[in-house]
Amino acid sequence: xxxxxxREFILTLQDLDRLRLLSERLEEQTQxxxxxxxxxxxxxxxxxxxxxxxxxxxxxxxxxxSLGLRSTLTYIGWMRxxxxxxxxxxxxxxxxDLQIPHGLDKARGMIPELREWxxxxxxxxxxxxxxxxxxxxxxxxxxxxxxxSKKFGSAxxxxxxxxxxxxxxxxxxxxxxxxxxxxxGLRALGKSLDDPSLDPKANPNWERILGRCDAELKKPIAQRxxxxxxxxxxxxxxxxxxxxxxxxxxxxxxxVEIFYDERAVLEVWNAVAxxxxxxxxxxxx
Numbered sequence: 001x002x003x004x005x006x007r008e009f010i011l012t013l014q015d016l017d018r019l020r021l022l023s024e025r026l027e028e029q030t031q032x033x034x035x036x037x038x039x040x041x042x043x044x045x046x047x048x049x050x051x052x053x054x055x056x057x058x059x060x061x062x063x064x065x066s067l068g069l070r071s072t073l074t075y076i077g078w079m080r081x082x083x084x085x086x087x088x089x090x091x092x093x094x095x096x097d098l099q100i101p102h103g104l105d106k107a108r109g110m111i112p113e114l115r116e117w118x119x120x121x122x123x124x125x126x127x128x129x130x131x132x133x134x135x136x137x138x139x140x141x142x143x144x145x146x147x148x149s150k151k152f153g154s155a156x157x158x159x160x161x162x163x164x165x166x167x168x169x170x171x172x173x174x175x176x177x178x179x180x181x182x183x184x185g186l187r188a189l190g191k192s193l194d195d196p197s198l199d200p201k202a203n204p205n206w207e208r209i210l211g212r213c214d215a216e217l218k219k220p221i222a223q224r225x226x227x228x229x230x231x232x233x234x235x236x237x238x239x240x241x242x243x244x245x246x247x248x249x250x251x252x253x254x255x256v257e258i259f260y261d262e263r264a265v266l267e268v269w270n271a272v273a274x275x276x277x278x279x280x281x282x283x284x285x
Contacts, residue, residue, distance in 0.1 A: 008066045015060040016115050022053050023111045053107060054083060069121035075114060082106040130167050138167035144181075148276045151284035155184035155276070162269070171265040172258070178272045179250050185276055186242055188283040189213060192227045192235070206246050213239040227282075234282050241275050 026049050057076055064072045130138050141156070142149045143163045149156050162177035183206070190198035190209040193216060198204050216228055217236060228235050249268050252258045260268070 008063050012060065012063045012067065012069075012118065015056055015063060016118065018056050019053070019060070019111050019114065022049060022056065023108045025049055026108045050083065054080070057083075064118070064121075067122070068125065069118060072114070072117040072121050075110070075117045079107045079110050079114070082110070128168060134167040137163040144273045144276050145280075147280045151280040152181075152184045152188070152276065154285055155181045158184070166265055166269065169262075171260040171262060172253075174265050175249060175253050175260050175268050178268055179245075179253055181276060182242065182245050182250065182272055184285065185279045185283070186210075188279060188285055189235075189238055189242065191285075192225070192283060194225050194227075206242075206250065210239065210243055210246065213242075231282060234278075238275075238279060238283075241278065245271060245275060 057079060061073060061076050064076070137143065140163065141160055143159050148159075158177045158180040162174045162181065165171070165174035165177060186206060186209055187198075187200045187204075190204065190212065191200075193212060195212060198209055198212060213235070216224055217239060221229055221232060224232070249271075
């Protein structure tokens with residue numbers, strides 16, 4: 001899916017308006033030449049108009065590239081090739097020596113059709129607008145903060161996709177991605193137990209890891225693994241938080257009957273963000 005800002009549309013339309021004005025200016029200059037008025041000044045003005053047209057076409061091509069307007073880009077290429085054609089002495093028949101870029105007049109005649117190409121290209125894609133109040137979710141790459149991104153790099157893509165899904169109103173999809181984020185935190189918690197059976201490569205499920213965490217917390221403090229002895233309250237909170245997420249959202253999300261609205265997904269979002277920030281204070285992948 002292509003991404004662009006609404007200003008690209010505005011700039012494209014502005015470019016088309018500038019090209020229209022250039023076309024009108026060139027037509028006026030042509031009429032002045034035929035009338036034999038201000039030949040030298042007009043010749044210089046025509047050359048300046050040619051440069052302006054080249055600049056406007058370059059700018060328009062850049063905006064069309066952002067919008068994915070492929071046919072329009074091809075048409076702009078044709079216009080540029082006309083501008084590159086050598087000048088012809090079109091003033092001789094009027095009794096004076098004046099080199100007028102013949103391709104400029106040809107390119108000018110193509111400007112009205114250029115707008116049609118833009119509109120035709122824009123009629124094909126399905127364009128989706130992101131509410132400005134949700135643009136942060138779509139564009140920010142560290143939605144849970146830099147510490148989470150640093151400690152849980154593998155979750156970064158899932159966090160980003162969860163944000164984009166939320167911004168686009170695909171709330172249930174956002175929750176699915178958030179559960180993948182939590183799984184990264186869950187595996188880090190399992191790793192802290194120093195238990196080879198909980199190796200992420202063995203793909204242990206949620207309940208297996210949480211069950212092992214519950215069992216660790218039931219042990220006397222002196223018998224727990226080193227990290228769990230050192231900061232018991234952190235692991236108590238982390239285990240409880242992860243189990244709450246599993247029961248409240250992870251398990252229900254797996255059922256086809258469950259769909260989330262905006263209010264619900266924001267509750268999940270805030271809970272998962274708080275969980276990952278908590279885990280990032282002690283754990284990493």
